[in-house]
Amino acid sequence: MRIVLVEGDITEERVDAVVNAANSSLLGGGGVDGAIHRRGGPEILDECRRLRASHYGGGLPTGKAVATTAGLLPARWVIHTVGPVYSEFEDRSELLASCYRESLRVADDLGARTVSFPAVSAGIYGWPLDDAARIAVRTVAATQTQVAAVRFVLFSPDVYTAFDQALATVR
């Protein structure tokens, strides 16, 4: 699998699937979640509501992932995953790794070959950047998948630098 880092806005990605750093309600929020729903239009939220009604009445659990249409985005699907809120007192790394693994599993189910990820949990959920980047890159590199290319789409230079340094350690 090819891993590429880009600095940019994930809503502009022309790939099979973009991953959303959602929350368990699946009803939208700020950060990348807000941007995806804003640019993707109401079709995404409609499908999230239907998924809640049919499968996730109690919310999508942390570390899990589920796909919807990408609405008006140039991608084909949005894969919504719920990252863990960072805790100083409890090691939640395995849940963050699970977001990447589960997203790739959903991508495989869809037949997606190109997938773009944001830095899950590294914004509002407060995960220290270097650690979030290390978990992201290592997990993706170690996952068995049919996905041929993973793009980490990083919103600012500091996030890009953290991923660049993390990637250097797995190559």
Ligand code: AR6
């Ligand atoms: N493209 C790529 N990355 C982005 C974009 C974008 N358009 N916008 C923000 N980022 P966050 P979290 C970066 O806060 O920490 C929401 O309210 C951002 O700079 O979006 O997992 C959800 O509903 C950061 O590097 O996600 C949840 O409640 C990274 O994306 C909660 O936030 C992740 O930041 C999830 O928090």
